Amino acid sequence: MNTSVADRLAATGTANALELRGVTRMFGALAALSDINLTVKPGERRAVLGSNGAGKTTLFNCITGDFPPTSGTIRLFGEDVTSFPPYERIRRGLRRTYQISLLFTGLSVVDNVYLACRGVSRHRFSLFRPRRDDALMASALDLVEAVHLTEARETMVSDLSYGQQRQLEVALALAGAPRFVLFDEPAAGLSPTERRELIEILTGLPSHMGYIIIEHDMDVALRVSESVTMMHNGRIFKEGKPAEIENDPEVQALYLGGGDG
Amino acid sequence: MAVTDLPRGLTQERPRGTWVERIPVAYWVVGVILVLMPLLANDFILYQVFGWAFILGMIALSLMFLAGYGGMVSLVQMSVAGMAGYMVAIFGTSAIDTISLGWAWYVAIPVAILVAVIFGTLAGALAVRTEGIYTIMITLAIASAFFYFTRQNYIIFNGFSGFNGVLPPQLFGVDWREAVPFYYLTLFWAFVAYCAVLYVSRAPFGLALQGVRDNPRRMRALGFNVTAHRIAAYSFAAAIAGVAGILLTWQSAQISPGTAGVGPVIDILIIAVVGGLRHPVGPFIGALIYVVLSTFAIDILVGLGLGAERFRLLIGLGFLLIVFFSPDGVLGLYRQWRESRRRDPLAGGDGP
Numbered sequence: 069m070n071t072s073v074a075d076r077l078a079a080t081g082t083a084n085a086l087e088l089r090g091v092t093r094m095f096g097a098l099a100a101l102s103d104i105n106l107t108v109k110p111g112e113r114r115a116v117l118g119s120n121g122a123g124k125t126t127l128f129n130c131i132t133g134d135f136p137p138t139s140g141t142i143r144l145f146g147e148d149v150t151s152f153p154p155y156e157r158i159r160r161g162l163r164r165t166y167q168i169s170l171l172f173t174g175l176s177v178v179d180n181v182y183l184a185c186r187g188v189s190r191h192r193f194s195l196f197r198p199r200r201d202d203a204l205m206a207s208a209l210d211l212v213e214a215v216h217l218t219e220a221r222e223t224m225v226s227d228l229s230y231g232q233q234r235q236l237e238v239a240l241a242l243a244g245a246p247r248f249v250l251f252d253e254p255a256a257g258l259s260p261t262e263r264r265e266l267i268e269i270l271t272g273l274p275s276h277m278g279y280i281i282i283e284h285d286m287d288v289a290l291r292v293s294e295s296v297t298m299m300h301n302g303r304i305f306k307e308g309k310p311a312e313i314e315n316d317p318e319v320q321a322l323y324l325g326g327g328d329g
Numbered sequence: 330m331a332v333t334d335l336p337r338g339l340t341q342e343r344p345r346g347t348w349v350e351r352i353p354v355a356y357w358v359v360g361v362i363l364v365l366m367p368l369l370a371n372d373f374i375l376y377q378v379f380g381w382a383f384i385l386g387m388i389a390l391s392l393m394f395l396a397g398y399g400g401m402v403s404l405v406q407m408s409v410a411g412m413a414g415y416m417v418a419i420f421g422t423s424a425i426d427t428i429s430l431g432w433a434w435y436v437a438i439p440v441a442i443l444v445a446v447i448f449g450t451l452a453g454a455l456a457v458r459t460e461g462i463y464t465i466m467i468t469l470a471i472a473s474a475f476f477y478f479t480r481q482n483y484i485i486f487n488g489f490s491g492f493n494g495v496l497p498p499q500l501f502g503v504d505w506r507e508a509v510p511f512y513y514l515t516l517f518w519a520f521v522a523y524c525a526v527l528y529v530s531r532a533p534f535g536l537a538l539q540g541v542r543d544n545p546r547r548m549r550a551l552g553f554n555v556t557a558h559r560i561a562a563y564s565f566a567a568a569i570a571g572v573a574g575i576l577l578t579w580q581s582a583q584i585s586p587g588t589a590g591v592g593p594v595i596d597i598l599i600i601a602v603v604g605g606l607r608h609p610v611g612p613f614i615g616a617l618i619y620v621v622l623s624t625f626a627i628d629i630l631v632g633l634g635l636g637a638e639r640f641r642l643l644i645g646l647g648f649l650l651i652v653f654f655s656p657d658g659v660l661g662l663y664r665q666w667r668e669s670r671r672r673d674p675l676a677g678g679d680g681p
Contacts, residue, residue: 158552170547187551
């Protein structure tokens, strides 16, 4: 039996939502992530900023296990999940969206969300169709409504507009009972109206649900997060409150184009 | 439509009414014709054409389930059917009584299907880690290995000659190898397999399988164990192929390595593709075309003064024509025809 401090903290529910220690990811000789240490408390909402190639999406891929880190440990609510396959991490309350929508284009909107609900519940292998009053079906329809897709619920995903696909992408990540969500540029390519709706969805999430959001649009990022991590060349460059980061001269020179651009 | 109707089941705008009322008229017509077929057709047609077509259709259906819903083209389905046929000969009774164990049918048949499912599952477990052309290659390799193993192993599989005298049980005092009983036996199991695939395709398992086909990475990120799901699909398909394999063995009263040789393995793929991989009815259409061609092509060829052994030429030509005009097989041709009829010739687009 393992009785480390971290496991006992996990049992009492006081552990950090996410804890990365020395996470490094190599692609050949290139260090996409080097020695990342990151701690996110339960319910905390954090934005990750950085230019293209800073390692933001690689960070997400390591956290969800889409590909494992070369070295370092990842703890999710105190539990060491470094060697877990993605689906085991998802079943522990982690969720993510993808920068480029990864949806089931051959299925309808509601089937997509139903699959997401089914994935984090029991009877994934059930050979029996859900009944009319199926609880998962009801929660799938609630989610479809939450992302304003009720009108299009029977539409094939391949027939959805780009913005609707982005909304569905968010719905898939909110299925079941998420405890921590990774949003990878959810606002990319959305119209101003759709952006406002997205901000409403994010700020309206229950307060125990923390998330990390990668977002290039500073306007969105700073409105939906209470802390900011700046990344640069696979390293964490700065951490702080949104206002501090916005006004930091180094950050401005590097990212916000405040200097000579 | 009012929001209070929800939830109505999964996808698809369905008309109201009970599930019986929702079945299209065409299905009722086909169903009634199939049930009344013994009044219309002679024994040869019932036994050699329809009986065989239902059996091959079921094996092709198991491939359609894997390929159409799971995106996995498995060439091992005929071997799984062959395995079930061998097992029913080995555990049950056959003319080779030095090998056959002579167990009662109610033990031998479930054990045969169980062994076939285990075989299909193991083949699946090997194949699911590959994609596309490599899945085809590895399942073809397993099918070839099964063919050569059964041909060379005399202790269990009785080598080259296999087993003859494998007969169905005389259940309810009926000789199930008579034309009419055999017709209804195969029709019944083909119907059960068809309904099972149709039903499961909308159940959580089938939906998840289609999700795996469309986007395995996202399925993992939704909490699904993609590998386990794919292997389970092979198990489900193997159960269908296993039942068909036993019927196939009863039909000719024998099973030998040639039953699941490379030729029949490819024939199953042809049947499924010619019929159409998008809907479970496709494999049965493909099987009927294949059986009719291979049964009557010989007569046509002989009538034209050509060699009877060239009937595969006709099948090949038919296959080429259908795939050339419609990648979705006969079902795709039907869909094209229906859409062209619906189009308004003057205004274009959909008619009234």
